[in-house]
Amino acid sequence: MNLIEAVHITKQFVAGRDWLGRPNKVVTAVRDVSLAIRPGETVGLVGESGCGKSTFARTVLGLYEKTGGQVLYKGRDTAEADAAKAYRRCVQMIFQDPYSSLDPRMTVGDIISEPLRNYGLCPTASERRKTVEALLEMVDLRAEAAQRYPHEFSGGQRQRVGIARALALKPECVFCDEPISALDVSVQVQIVNMLKRLQQELGLAYLFISHDLAMVHHVSRRIGVMYLGRLVELGPGGDVFHRPLHPYTKLLISAVPRPDPGYKRRVVVEGEIPGPFDVPSGCVFHPRCPYASDRCRREEPLWRKVRPERYVACHAVAEEGL
Numbered sequence: 102m103n104l105i106e107a108v109h110i111t112k113q114f115v116a117g118r119d120w121l122g123r124p125n126k127v128v129t130a131v132r133d134v135s136l137a138i139r140p141g142e143t144v145g146l147v148g149e150s151g152c153g154k155s156t157f158a159r160t161v162l163g164l165y166e167k168t169g170g171q172v173l174y175k176g177r178d179t180a181e182a183d184a185a186k187a188y189r190r191c192v193q194m195i196f197q198d199p200y201s202s203l204d205p206r207m208t209v210g211d212i213i214s215e216p217l218r219n220y221g222l223c224p225t226a227s228e229r230r231k232t233v234e235a236l237l238e239m240v241d242l243r244a245e246a247a248q249r250y251p252h253e254f255s256g257g258q259r260q261r262v263g264i265a266r267a268l269a270l271k272p273e274c275v276f277c278d279e280p281i282s283a284l285d286v287s288v289q290v291q292i293v294n295m296l297k298r299l300q301q302e303l304g305l306a307y308l309f310i311s312h313d314l315a316m317v318h319h320v321s322r323r324i325g326v327m328y329l330g331r332l333v334e335l336g337p338g339g340d341v342f343h344r345p346l347h348p349y350t351k352l353l354i355s356a357v358p359r360p361d362p363g364y365k366r367r368v369v370v371e372g373e374i375p376g377p378f379d380v381p382s383g384c385v386f387h388p389r390c391p392y393a394s395d396r397c398r399r400e401e402p403l404w405r406k407v408r409p410e411r412y413v414a415c416h417a418v419a420e421e422g423l
């Protein structure tokens with residue numbers, strides 16, 4: 102059974118109001134995205150900045166109210182109070198910026214134990230101290246770190262504190278929103294390896310969000326590719342990375358740096374992402390797509406299963422019968 106299933110999730114933001122305060126300008130940050138996460142697996146979500154990755158994660162988590170769709174937790178609709186309560190504990194999030202996501206006025210011990218206090222777990226101070234120590238050890242920080250403040254730590258150490266806090270409630274799934282992009286490359290490797298170790302030890306599932314397709318490929322069992330709020334491709338990680346179907350995924354892969362100095366980057370498609378207020382008709386990717394036909398300009402492609410576990414929304418792929 103799926104641990105979490107996002108079904109047809111849509112999220113719109115009000116971006117302008119008329120003189121009576123009525124919304125007259127709306128941004129659709131996420132449109133009709135369905136994605137399931139199974140117990141213990143990592144699903145990567147990739148796409149350029151502004152394509153709606155963070156909004157999707159925050160909406161599925163319940164940090165943003167959804168405009169449409171359903172979130173199921175172990176098959177139960179999280180609109181129901183009981184399922185919602187269990188779900189809130191089961192899924193936690195770690196954020197991109199370890200500098201701003203931790204309250205600078207709180208000690209690391211208080212930051213990590215705050216969720217325990219909010220849920221009435223570990224009622225005594227000594228129980229909380231022991232739990233905090235165990236959590237610090239899990240993320241390779243020393244017990245003394247609990248008495249110190251976030252500014253006394255490096256970026257990588259602060260991200261470890263964020264991870265320890267996310268683990269405090271023993272979640273089954275952690276949404277990792279660009280968890281390493283603010284860190285130095287050597288620290289990125291350490292954090293990714295630690296996330297993998299924690300996954301093994303604790304049986305965690307991850308939704309791993311990044312604009313870096315190579316990194317997403319490195320950590321994920323399955324990869325979803327987003328463009329302008331839509332999911333355009335989904336499949337097993339190796340398949341999406343080595344045999345992409347959607348022209349946009351091919352564009353992302355052509356942009357992945359190669360270690361070979363003789364390698365010439367093959368730019369498959371060019372052009373800027375349209376703004377959220379001038380979303381193209383038909384397939385939203387058609388202005389940048391080298392395979393675009395009249396049909397792509399007119400008709401939005403359907404989300405199609407092309408083989409087991411493999412989905413894509415593209416007229417060209419459908420017509421070639423892949």
Ligand SMILES: Nc1ncnc2c1ncn2[C@@H]1O[C@H](COP(=O)(O)OP(=O)(O)OP(=O)(O)O)[C@@H](O)[C@H]1O
Pocket residue numbers: 114115116128129130148149150151152153154155156157312377
């Ligand atoms: N609170 C908000 N109010 C209005 N528009 C928003 C809000 N949050 C996000 N958006 C818009 O929704 C779209 C998707 O943004 P989102 O941050 O989810 O993308 P992203 O893929 O996570 O990009 P990044 O990696 O830069 O965070 C963008 O057009 C953004 O401007």
